[in-house]
Amino acid sequence: MLGMYSQALQDARESVKCEPSFAKGHLRMGKCFLAMGDVAAAKSAFDKTKELEPTNTTIDAELRTIDTLNKIDTDLNRAVEVQDYRKALYCSERALDIAVFCRRYKVKKAESLTHLGRYQEAEEIVNDILRSDSTDVDSLLIRGMCLYYQDNIDLAFSHFQQVLRLAPDYAKARETYRKAKQLKTKKEEGNVAFKQGKLQEALAIYTETLAIDPVNKLTNSKVYYNRALVNSKLGNHSQTVDDCSAALKLNDGYIKALLLRAKSYGNLEKHEECVRDYEACMKLEKNANRETRRLLKEAKIALKRSKRKDYYKILGVDKNANDDEIKKAYRKRALVHHPDRHSSATEEERKEHEKNFKDLGEAYTVLSDPKKKARYDRGQDLDDEGHASSTLKSKYEFFDEAKPTRIYDAHELEGIEDAQWETIEELEEIPRADEKFYGINLKRGEHGIFDIEELVEILRNENLIDICVVKIPKQIQYCDFMVIATVKSGRQRAGIAEFVRQVSKRKKLPKDPFPIIEGTFKDSWIAMDLGNIVLHMFDDETRQQYDLETLWAVGPNFDDPRHSDASEYEQFLTQVNLNSKQNFCLVPPAFTNSQNSPQKSHETS
Structure with missing residues (x-):
């Protein structure tokens, strides 16, 4: 069939006009009426055919099709009435499977597509209708709704x-036009109020606008985005997020709303x-x-900052604080949280003060260093700078040549004369804790703050693992001895470092x-860096990675240490009284007058 149902219907009518008893003519008329959606006329034509040919079973099938279409039509009208446009679309498509040329069902389908936001499909349907009849008011209305x-x-x-000119009494068109005009007017009123700086008035108008036509x-x-802008100007950031989210729910590609949110x-x-x-x-x-x-x-920088400690907050200073303010804030808070002041507190309280004191030291170390502070303020990692160099010394040198940041303990704080930040009475309340150094020689060593024997004894008493001493050749001008040891945990490592630091400050001379x-x-x-001695404390994996013993004691021209003169070290071993059970090793200095191949240079003594 060519789909020319109007012409086919006209031909069928002419045939039955010439011969009223022509059953095929009546059957053809019924099929054309059914395809065009005229159910009553189709049933009348099929009934006449049945009357002329009672035994024609085709008629019964056509009559059942009419019953099916009537049921679909009822369901379609009910779906439109309750604004269930998904079901309305389904029903209209089923109806068009039967009444393929029915303008009413095409309009219903286009209307359903419009309410479902499928505007292009809806416009294709109504444009097809308007090509046949440019004055079809239903199609004009739907195209206008798509644009709206x-x-x-x-x-x-x-x-x-145009619709209202063609059909002044078309209630649906009049109501849609009224809503559209009201929506446009209210939105423009809100825009004017916003531009004039009347933010509360604009907020109220935009809220009214949103209630006019929720379907648009x-x-x-x-409008949600405009209201979000108002809330943003008013500092209502939570409401701004809500309005932007509402705008994005209606239009998920709304970039302005995404940026504002x-x-x-x-x-927030x-x-x-x-x-x-x-x-x-x-x-x-x-x-x-x-x-x-x-x-x-x-x-991303702000996100990174949010996941790290707020050093300004820890010290209680503003982000624009100068060096003096940072130093004073550190001193004041360090007095409050220093562990020496809380020796009689509960275990839980001591741990809390220890944590706060460590955080203060960490914050002060960063904020008192201009470079680290700048990196911190930019949200960059503080560990990015590294120590890469092609030379042995620069690759494994762990100490900055610049003057180090001083970290004060409770006793040093007592000696600081700064009446602006603390009273003398408060400073004198700090309890002394000299009992922790019982049994330790607090006099300066002969060769430096520590003599090597003293430091090794301290480390041995603290149960460090695999203590190794490397004597550094004088020509390197680095230090006299390097001590390398393994710790069991980060807590032990930090505790020993702090203890050695406190002992050194009591032993040192001005x-x-x-x-x-x-x-x-x-x-x-x-x-x-203790002056004449450098102490490295590693976890086991990191110690193996750096392998400082091999680095400082082995070279391609080095002798096997067993061939070297060890009298100096034997004397040292006798003094320290260390043996293999005490996990201690001594690595002698390297000599360059041997032809032997390089080997592992330290042995357990």
């Missing part, structure tokens, strides 16, 4: 006006959500502009430098 729901309100108005998703998404998330310090929204913007923008990339970078500590409580190693 796509926020092309001015062009939609012209369609609504695209226009309402813009991201900014509001940042103001919800940094993960902020980064996620900026990343979504980058994906939506085919050619992401420089500003969006910058905002994303800043959001001419001696303060001990330098490299590494933090979180690192897998800590190194201490």
Whole structure:
């Protein structure tokens, strides 16, 4: 069939007019009526055919089809009445399977598609109808609705006006036109109030606008965004996020709403959500502009900052605090939390003060160093700088040549004369804890703050593992001895470093430098420069990785240490009274006058 049902119907009518008893003519008329959706006329034609040919079984099938179409039509009308447009679409498509040329069912399908937001499909259907009849008011109305729901309100108005000129009493067209005019007017009123700075008035108008036509998703998404802008200006960041989310629910590709929500998330310090929204913007923008990339970078930095300790908050200073303010804040808080002041507190309280004291030291170390402070403020990792170098010394040198940051303990704080930040009475309340150094020689060593025997004895008493002493050749001008040891845990490593530091400060003379500590409580190693001795404390894995014993004691021209003169070291071993059971080894200095091949140079003594 060619689908020319109107012409076919006209031919069938002519045939039965010439011969009223022509059953096939009546049957053809019924099929044409059914295809065009005229159920009553189709049933009349099929009944006449049945009367003329009682034994024709085809008629019974056609009559059953009419019953099916009647049921579908009932369901369709009910779905439209309750605004169940998905079901209405389903029913209209089923009806069009039967009444393939029915204009009414095509209009119902187009209307359902419009309410479901499938505007292009709806427009294709009504444009096809309008090509046949340019004055079809239902099709004109639906095309106007498609334009209206796509926020092309001015062009939609012209369609609504044309419909009302053709059918002044068309109630549905009149109501749609009224809503569209009211929506446009209210939205413009809100825009004017916003531009005039009347934010509360604009907020109220936009809220009223959203209640006019909830079906118009695209226009309402813009109104939600406008209201979000107002809330943002008012500092209502949570409401801004809610309005932007509502706008994005109606239009998931709304980049402006995404950008504003991201900014509001940042103001609320919800940094993960902020980064996620900026990343979504980058994906939506085919050619992401420089500003969006910058905002994303800043959001990622803020996220990184949020996941680390707030050193300014720990010290209780503003982010613009100068060096003196940072130093005074550290001194004041260090007095409060120093472990020496809480020796009589409960275990839980001592741990809390220890943690706070460590955080203070960490914060002060960073904020008192201009370079570290700048990196911290930029959100960069503080460990990125590294010590890479091709030479042996620069590769394994763990100490900065710059003057180290001084970390004060309770006794040093007592001696600081600064009446602006603490009273003398408060300082004198700090309890002394000299009993912790019982049995330790607090006099300066003969060759430096510590003599090597004294330091090894301390480490041995603290149960360090595999203590190794390397005598450094004088020509390197680095130190006299390097001590390498393995610790069981980071807590033990930090505790021993702090203890050695306190002992050294009691042993030192005014001419001696303060001990330098490299590494933090979180690192897998800590190194201490004690002047004549450098102490390295590693966890087992990191010690194997650096292998400082081999690095400092073995070379391609080095003798096997068993061939070297060990009298000096034998004397030292006798003094320290160490044996193989005490996990101690001594690595002699390297000599370069042997032809033997290099070997592992230290032995357990």
